[in-house]
Amino acid sequence: MIDPDGFRPNVGIVLMHEDGRVFWARRVHRDGWQFPQGGMNTDETPLEAMYRELREETGLLPDHVDVLGATPGWLRYRLPPRAVRRHDRLVCIGQKQVWFLLRFKGADADLRLDLTDKPEFDGWRWVDFWYPMQHVVTFKRTVYARALDHPAPFARAVAGVVAVPPPAEGLLPPMHASLRRRG
Numbered sequence: 570m571i572d573p574d575g576f577r578p579n580v581g582i583v584l585m586h587e588d589g590r591v592f593w594a595r596r597v598h599r600d601g602w603q604f605p606q607g608g609m610n611t612d613e614t615p616l617e618a619m620y621r622e623l624r625e626e627t628g629l630l631p632d633h634v635d636v637l638g639a640t641p642g643w644l645r646y647r648l649p650p651r652a653v654r655r656h657d658r659l660v661c662i663g664q665k666q667v668w669f670l671l672r673f674k675g676a677d678a679d680l681r682l683d684l685t686d687k688p689e690f691d692g693w694r695w696v697d698f699w700y701p702m703q704h705v706v707t708f709k710r711t712v713y714a715r716a717l718d719h720p721a722p723f724a725r726a727v728a729g730v731v732a733v734p735p736p737a738e739g740l741l742p743p744m745h746a747s748l749r750r751r752g
Contacts, residue, residue, distance in 0.1 A: 570610070587673070594627075626689045627693075642667070645665045
């Protein structure tokens with residue numbers, strides 16, 4: 570499913586441990602790390618898609634998490650030109666995402682990356698709350714900054730200001746025009 574502007578509807582998941590660290594996963598057969606995310610089916614709400622992706626990519630069930638917050642609308646990012654598949658019937662130029670902040674209530678043993686025939690990830694670790702912003706692939710950095718900045722107050726209420734401090738000066742990039750659009 571691709572919208573008329575060329576963006577694929579998607580959900581992103583920031584899974585946070587009680588101590589403020591977040592789940593950071595390594596893509597299968599790559600050295601790229603990211604948050605769990607995935608496309609929405611035409612018959613799904615963002616919340617339904619988030620729970621499906623959570624199960625597929627981490628093995629977690631709704632009982633393992635509490636939803637602490639979500640972005641109020643879509644955050645968009647464009648794919649680099651080399652990643653755009655121009656031969657497809659509908660050309661996808663990027664993704665528009667609703668991001669969810671989840672509090673992890675389970676045990677590390679509940680995390681399972683191998684529940685599907687084609688797992689997305691082959692490794693994971695807990696990292697400091699702001700760490701992903703500077704360590705994700707460049708074209709996702711602005712959307713990751715927004716995906717973390719919006720729910721940071723909710724995260725801070727759970728883990729405290731020491732675990733989730735305000736971002737360092739200059740850490741958040743200026744808002745990109747494509748992120749201001751809602752839709």
